[in-house]
Amino acid sequence: MTDRVGVRFFEGQAAVSMAVLRDPASAPGACEVTGDGSTDGTRVCARRTATTLAGKAALLAAMGSPCSAAELYPYVEVRRDHYGAPQFVFKPGCPLGAPGMATMRPRLSLSHDAPYALACTVLAEGSRPHLSSGSPGQDEGLATVLRELLAVVLCTGEARRAFLDVYAQAVRGVGVDIVAIGRLSTLVEARADVLPGLFTPAERAEAGSAPCAATYLAKVFAAKEAVFKTLQSAWPDDSDLLGIEVLGVADATVQVTLGGGMAALARSRGVDRFVVAVAQHQTYGAAAALALR
Amino acid sequence: MEQQELTAKLIEMIESAWKASNVTADSRIQEDLHAKSLDIFKLAMLIEKAFGTKVPVKQLMGAGTVGDMASVIVGCL
Numbered sequence: 299m300t301d302r303v304g305v306r307f308f309e310g311q312a313a314v315s316m317a318v319l320r321d322p323a324s325a326p327g328a329c330e331v332t333g334d335g336s337t338d339g340t341r342v343c344a345r346r347t348a349t350t351l352a353g354k355a356a357l358l359a360a361m362g363s364p365c366s367a368a369e370l371y372p373y374v375e376v377r378r379d380h381y382g383a384p385q386f387v388f389k390p391g392c393p394l395g396a397p398g399m400a401t402m403r404p405r406l407s408l409s410h411d412a413p414y415a416l417a418c419t420v421l422a423e424g425s426r427p428h429l430s431s432g433s434p435g436q437d438e439g440l441a442t443v444l445r446e447l448l449a450v451v452l453c454t455g456e457a458r459r460a461f462l463d464v465y466a467q468a469v470r471g472v473g474v475d476i477v478a479i480g481r482l483s484t485l486v487e488a489r490a491d492v493l494p495g496l497f498t499p500a501e502r503a504e505a506g507s508a509p510c511a512a513t514y515l516a517k518v519f520a521a522k523e524a525v526f527k528t529l530q531s532a533w534p535d536d537s538d539l540l541g542i543e544v545l546g547v548a549d550a551t552v553q554v555t556l557g558g559g560m561a562a563l564a565r566s567r568g569v570d571r572f573v574v575a576v577a578q579h580q581t582y583g584a585a586a587a588l589a590l591r
Numbered sequence: 592m593e594q595q596e597l598t599a600k601l602i603e604m605i606e607s608a609w610k611a612s613n614v615t616a617d618s619r620i621q622e623d624l625h626a627k628s629l630d631i632f633k634l635a636m637l638i639e640k641a642f643g644t645k646v647p648v649k650q651l652m653g654a655g656t657v658g659d660m661a662s663v664i665v666g667c668l
Contacts, residue, residue, distance in 0.1 A: 481629055492636035533649040539632055
């Protein structure tokens with residue numbers, strides 16, 4: 299199992315981090331049981347095990363590694379709410395201190411497409427001020443961070459640290475997604491008739507002028523899914539993938555537009571904008587998104 | 592359409608759309624078939640074309656097994 303982790307610190311106190319695991323145990327049908335708390339002590343599918351461990355690796359990186367994985371992991375659980383949105387739960391005796399972690403308000407997003415499990419965390423110290431307003435400069439800075447983190451965890455495997463002049467309190471949610479390009483290739487080649495139900499006309503037009511439509515659409519889909527995950531909700535009844543339009547994937551200036559029920563959902567979450575970064579690793583498309591207010 | 596007939600048709604669609612084999616009504620969507628949300632969205636499109644009804648993605652995503660998914664579709668017909 300390969301661990302790759304990247305982390306960026308905001309003013310040295312808040313952090314966004316990503317981790318990716320390449321997990322051979324996630325082959326179809328593989329299951330495992332662990333008694334060290336990494337899977338809540340229950341029998342779960344390998345997919346859940348892999349994403350849980352990726353989440354913990356991202357958390358450990360975001361904390362600046364004040365303790366080892368062996369010391370931390372048994373005291374941290376990754377639980378899913380009824381929407382499937384993951385969150386950290388800290389057990390008594392956690393070496394990081396459960397009260398301290400509560401004020402850091404760790405946010406977590408997970409994704410999996412065998413053999414990769416991808417996790418992103420954002421830690422923010424509760425007492426710090428909110429980002430007062432979004433500016434293009436700040437959003438571009440965040441997008442750059444996400445893009446670099448994606449590159450780090452997917453491609454280089456080296457941890458990097460830096461400081462940013464923005465506060466993480468503006469982050470209302472975090473989302474990541476990874477998808478095999480092959481899943482889109484079969485659609486483009488064999489079931490192009492369903493593409494209008496998944497991608498907007500503008501998205502399909504951009505894909506049409508890309509060197510490889512399936513690769514482009516894999517990135518777009520990962521970005522849509524990442525954006526949706528930031529909202530930590532079930533899909534609204536009156537909304538679908540067309541309610542999230544992602545443009546500009548080719549030139550890395552990703553623009554997100556929400557419509558209908560999805561826009562209402564974002565408003566209800568206090569979200570007024572997103573920053574999104576996309577990356578490609580071999581035959582996988584990946585995206586990370588932050589929902590901001 | 593009877594649920595049994597619909598389940599058989601759904602299994603056929605899943606095997607074709609998700610490149611899966613030996614799918615049964617008891618097959619678990621995530622654990623056994625390793626479906627991602629993209630697969631669910633794709634299936635929703637195919638269901639709409641095949642059965643002429645739109646099934647909310649949220650309900651399809653909440654289905655644990657192929658049989659549960661068939662029940663969701665029956666409820667929408």
